[in-house]
Amino acid sequence: MKRTRIGFFNKQRQFEQDMLERGVEYEYSSFYADSLKQLKKNKMAMGCAVILLLLILIAIFAPLLAPYDPAYQDYTAVLAEPSSAHLLGTDEYGRDILSRIIYGSRVSISIGIVAQIVASLVGITLGSLAGYYGGVIDNVISRIMEIFQAFPDLIFAMAIMTFMGKGVLNLFIALGLLTWVRTARMIRGSVMQLKEKEYIEASRACGASTFWIIAKGLIPNCLSTIIVMVTLGIPNAIMYEASLSFLGIGIQPPTPSWGNMISAAQTFISYRPLYSIMPGVAIMITVIAFNIFGDGLRDALDPKLKT
Amino acid sequence: MGEKLLEVQGLKTWFHTDAGLSKAVNDVSFFVEKGKTLGIVGESGCGKSITSLSIMGLVQTPPGEIAGGKILFEGEDLLEKTEEEMRSIRGKKIAMIFQEPMTSLNPVFTIGQQLIETLMLHENLTKQQAREKGIEMLKLVKIPLAEKRFDEYPHQLSGGMRQRVMIAMALCCSPKLLICDEPTTALDVTIQAQILELINELKEQTGTSVMMITHDLGVIAEVADDVMVMYAGKVVEHATCDQIFEKPMHPYTYGLMNCIPKLDDDDTKELSVIEGMVPSFDDMPKGCAFCPRCPEAMDICREKMPKLSEAEGRMVRCFKYTEEWEESSHE
Amino acid sequence: MLSYTAKRLGQTVFVLIGISLITFVLLQVVPGDPVALMLEKRADPETIAKIRHELGLDLPYHIQYYNFLKGAVRLDFGTSYFTKEVVSVALIRSFKVTVKLACMAFVFAAAIGIPCGIFSAVKRGKRIDSVVMVLSIIGVSAPAFWFAIILQIIFGLKLDILPISGFDGVSCYILPSVALGARYAGSMARITRTSMLEVMGQDYIRTAKAKGASRWSVIMKHALKNAMIPIVTLIGTDFGYMLTGSMLIEKVFSIPGIGKLAVDAMSNRDLPLLEGTVMYIAFVFVIVNLIVDLSYAFLDPRIRYGKGAA
Numbered sequence: 001m002k003r004t005r006i007g008f009f010n011k012q013r014q015f016e017q018d019m020l021e022r023g024v025e026y027e028y029s030s031f032y033a034d035s036l037k038q039l040k041k042n043k044m045a046m047g048c049a050v051i052l053l054l055l056i057l058i059a060i061f062a063p064l065l066a067p068y069d070p071a072y073q074d075y076t077a078v079l080a081e082p083s084s085a086h087l088l089g090t091d092e093y094g095r096d097i098l099s100r101i102i103y104g105s106r107v108s109i110s111i112g113i114v115a116q117i118v119a120s121l122v123g124i125t126l127g128s129l130a131g132y133y134g135g136v137i138d139n140v141i142s143r144i145m146e147i148f149q150a151f152p153d154l155i156f157a158m159a160i161m162t163f164m165g166k167g168v169l170n171l172f173i174a175l176g177l178l179t180w181v182r183t184a185r186m187i188r189g190s191v192m193q194l195k196e197k198e199y200i201e202a203s204r205a206c207g208a209s210t211f212w213i214i215a216k217g218l219i220p221n222c223l224s225t226i227i228v229m230v231t232l233g234i235p236n237a238i239m240y241e242a243s244l245s246f247l248g249i250g251i252q253p254p255t256p257s258w259g260n261m262i263s264a265a266q267t268f269i270s271y272r273p274l275y276s277i278m279p280g281v282a283i284m285i286t287v288i289a290f291n292i293f294g295d296g297l298r299d300a301l302d303p304k305l306k307t
Numbered sequence: 308m309g310e311k312l313l314e315v316q317g318l319k320t321w322f323h324t325d326a327g328l329s330k331a332v333n334d335v336s337f338f339v340e341k342g343k344t345l346g347i348v349g350e351s352g353c354g355k356s357i358t359s360l361s362i363m364g365l366v367q368t369p370p371g372e373i374a375g376g377k378i379l380f381e382g383e384d385l386l387e388k389t390e391e392e393m394r395s396i397r398g399k400k401i402a403m404i405f406q407e408p409m410t411s412l413n414p415v416f417t418i419g420q421q422l423i424e425t426l427m428l429h430e431n432l433t434k435q436q437a438r439e440k441g442i443e444m445l446k447l448v449k450i451p452l453a454e455k456r457f458d459e460y461p462h463q464l465s466g467g468m469r470q471r472v473m474i475a476m477a478l479c480c481s482p483k484l485l486i487c488d489e490p491t492t493a494l495d496v497t498i499q500a501q502i503l504e505l506i507n508e509l510k511e512q513t514g515t516s517v518m519m520i521t522h523d524l525g526v527i528a529e530v531a532d533d534v535m536v537m538y539a540g541k542v543v544e545h546a547t548c549d550q551i552f553e554k555p556m557h558p559y560t561y562g563l564m565n566c567i568p569k570l571d572d573d574d575t576k577e578l579s580v581i582e583g584m585v586p587s588f589d590d591m592p593k594g595c596a597f598c599p600r601c602p603e604a605m606d607i608c609r610e611k612m613p614k615l616s617e618a619e620g621r622m623v624r625c626f627k628y629t630e631e632w633e634e635s636s637h638e
Numbered sequence: 639m640l641s642y643t644a645k646r647l648g649q650t651v652f653v654l655i656g657i658s659l660i661t662f663v664l665l666q667v668v669p670g671d672p673v674a675l676m677l678e679k680r681a682d683p684e685t686i687a688k689i690r691h692e693l694g695l696d697l698p699y700h701i702q703y704y705n706f707l708k709g710a711v712r713l714d715f716g717t718s719y720f721t722k723e724v725v726s727v728a729l730i731r732s733f734k735v736t737v738k739l740a741c742m743a744f745v746f747a748a749a750i751g752i753p754c755g756i757f758s759a760v761k762r763g764k765r766i767d768s769v770v771m772v773l774s775i776i777g778v779s780a781p782a783f784w785f786a787i788i789l790q791i792i793f794g795l796k797l798d799i800l801p802i803s804g805f806d807g808v809s810c811y812i813l814p815s816v817a818l819g820a821r822y823a824g825s826m827a828r829i830t831r832t833s834m835l836e837v838m839g840q841d842y843i844r845t846a847k848a849k850g851a852s853r854w855s856v857i858m859k860h861a862l863k864n865a866m867i868p869i870v871t872l873i874g875t876d877f878g879y880m881l882t883g884s885m886l887i888e889k890v891f892s893i894p895g896i897g898k899l900a901v902d903a904m905s906n907r908d909l910p911l912l913e914g915t916v917m918y919i920a921f922v923f924v925i926v927n928l929i930v931d932l933s934y935a936f937l938d939p940r941i942r943y944g945k946g947a948a
Contacts, residue, residue, distance in 0.1 A: 394851075398849040
């Protein structure tokens with residue numbers, strides 16, 4: 001309590017002292033600290049952040065948490081009802097459903113994140129080039145973006161998967177290609193605005209190279225946009241992965257993925273409804289958590305992004 | 308003294324915000340006489356717009372709340388009216404013109420549709436009659452090619468034209484009271500003069516009373532009979548227009564006057580400003596709200612809030628015109 | 639308005655050509671010779687060469703692309719390798735089914751989503767607003783195919799009141815359209831709410847209130863007509879997605895629509911059928927978006943009367 005210590009000074013002094021303290025505090029509290037403070041106030045978003053953290057921990061420590069090996073087939077308990085041995089029952093090969101859902105989180109979350117990284121790399125590169133150079137380059141990139149956006153999303157991913165063959169790598173590419181346009185558009189817009197700013201002019205005048213200006217001057221200023229886009233893009237990618245796996249052209253069994261589990265469970269809905277319901281619940285929780293957390297991040301970091 | 312059309316007594320309009328309770332209008336009393344114009348002056352945030360919205364019953368609740376007072380219109384308290392009754396008063400007996408002509412008209416309806424709506428709401432007219440009356444109103448506010456403009460959309464008109472449309476809309480049911488909330492602030496200076504002249508002319512013709520809300524004393528000089536100066540949600544001075552311009556008494560009014568450049572001023576004379584800002588509601592001084600900016604403030608001003616009391620035939624809220632001032636300065 | 643339409647049309651043609659080019663290029667990189675695949679292992683190299691020649695697959699790429707484009711314009715994609723059905727016939731037959739499904743889903747989504755959104759905006763901050771928003775976020779976040787299966791379990795198996803597959807009678811349409819429409823109902827509710835809230839804060843709403851207009855008239859007339867402008871674009875795009883993204887639902891309910899055709903073509907590597915469905919679906923999507931954009935311009939007098947941006 002500094003205030004009591006200076007209590008005997010006159011009012012003016014106290015005022016100055018207060019301003020000084022505020023000034024020091026202000027220096028340390030950067031933009032991100034302010035945003036974090038605002039994010040912390042958003043209880044829904046913070047709750048979802050905790051859920052996400054748990055989900056990621058589950059994915060990382062899956063081998064420790066899962067009661068069984070997801071590939072272990074217990075022929076004595078095929079399509080077993082939930083019991084103390086198998087909390088959610090077993091599938092048509094006698095594999096523990098709970099363990100498969102736990103391992104499925106590895107697939108879904110890692111694919112969501114990697115696909116978004118692919119999309120962001122492509123999107124940031126093309127978006128900043130289009131925004132920075134304008135003119136012909138912008139025109140060409142914008143037209144390409146239009147074509148990509150004009151493709152209905154699922155059919156596009158399906159086509160790529162069919163043409164290039166099934167496989168995790170191709171899945172990354174397909175999902176990345178599906179979602180890069182949004183990032184590219186956002187970055188293009190931000191860069192177009194930012195490049196007119198004085199400090200960019202100044203670094204240009206100092207002879208900085210284009211790469212330097214984009215990488216050091218422009219991208220860091222788009223960082224909040226990028227963070228928000230990635231967070232909100234992950235649930236999208238998770239959804240696409242589940243859909244493609246459900247259609248049989250995403251992750252291939254026996255690797256467990258929430259989508260292909262539902263696909264397999266579909267045959268047994270009449271007497272083992274839980275088998276198809278539980279992987280969907282997992283998808284839903286993950287997607288909701290990412291969406292609400294992403295919305296919270298957006299409100300805290302970049303309120304203008306709100307559509 | 309003429310008949311009182313509107314009398315506001317001790318109006319308190321408060322807002323419950325995240326940062327605490329904001330007393331936007333705090334114990335404000337005044338009246339508007341029939342056929343007269345009352346000017347309300349003050350900086351933005353002083354509560355003048357909220358006062359007018361309170362009269363119209365358009366304060367958003369929550370966060371707003373009318374915490375006390377009476378709004379007597381033709382002898383009846385508007386605060387006790389039901390929403391239904393208020394609707395039949397709004398637009399019919401009390402009409403309002405807003406600050407932003409560019410955004411105050413609905414962009415997806417034609418001028419005519421918007422004019423007709425008011426007429427159809429309050430008068431028993433057929434569509435054809437309403438159309439004729441609407442065009443007549445557009446002519447009254449001197450819009451050229453009224454028939455053609457009638458079927459155009461707001462974005463096809465200039466700001467001045469739109470404000471004329473707003474005036475036409477406000478006056479088409481011959482209201483008893485017209486509230487103008489900064490009607491000329493968003494317009495060019497030449498257009499401003501035209502609009503004020505129009506309001507004056509129409510007031511003469513229709514005998515409507517006007518409440519002119521503005522931060523611009525020039526506008527007041529142009530149209531008002533009486534002037535009320537507001538500061539931080541309270542009335543600080545209430546006098547006739549002549550009195551105010553002849554001799555502003557409250558230091559705040561005095562400061563406002565000095566902000567207007569005069570033609571006979573020496574070129575080298577700096578335009579004076581009132582130092583500081585309106586205090587925010589969570590940082591309200593203990594005594595007189597104006598004292599942090601007041602050049603004449605004394606200890607007593609910091610201690611307690613002066614009352615609005617009579618001095619030289621007008622109402623002023625300042626210790627300068629009370630006995631306490633003398634006592635305070637002798638200390 | 640005219641120049642806007644012309645510009646938008648030109649853009650559409652350009653996009654369509656781009657799509658055809660991507661489709662064509664993708665077809666060329668397909669691993670494995672489609673003819674060998676079609677004839678399976680029975681064929682000798684001579685027959686393969688003969689058929690390649692018949693199908694024009696031995697021509698230079700640019701001529702092949704030209705032929706492909708020429709065919710696409712006339713809706714002629716050849717015949718399916720597997721069913722031997724003319725592709726355009728199969729497309730039109732399946733598309734009729736999908737249009738029916740998408741229209742019903744759209745009506746369901748709009749009938750639920752838009753009123754909920756308006757209601758939620760009007761009751762902003764109240765408990766009912768939170769309930770609608772939570773439901774909508776669940777609707778948006780639940781995978782459609784999973785939701786479809788849940789509907790099957792509840793209404794088809796447990797309650798046994800609705801059929802869980804096929805597409806023959808009205809009762810067969812109900813579950814698929816609800817399943818397909820649910821997530822769009824959620825997104826429509828959110829969009830409507832946001833748009834209404836934004837409009838309700840505008841000055842002209844205050845003007846309408848000051849006129850003495852009733853609450854109902856202020857909301858349903860003054861606010862909604864303005865709020866509808868962005869809503870229409872977004873839900874129009876949603877309709878495009880429903881028309882082209884129904885393969886998941888079609889698979890769950892075994893509905894013989896365009897999505898199922900596409901999935902079948904992909905699993906069989908039936909190239910003529912595949913390029914036909916991809917081109918067709920992309921075409922429909924692009925056209926729906928074009929119509930939406932033009933209707934947007936029509937709804938907003940500021941664009942309709944050409945004075946440009948708002």
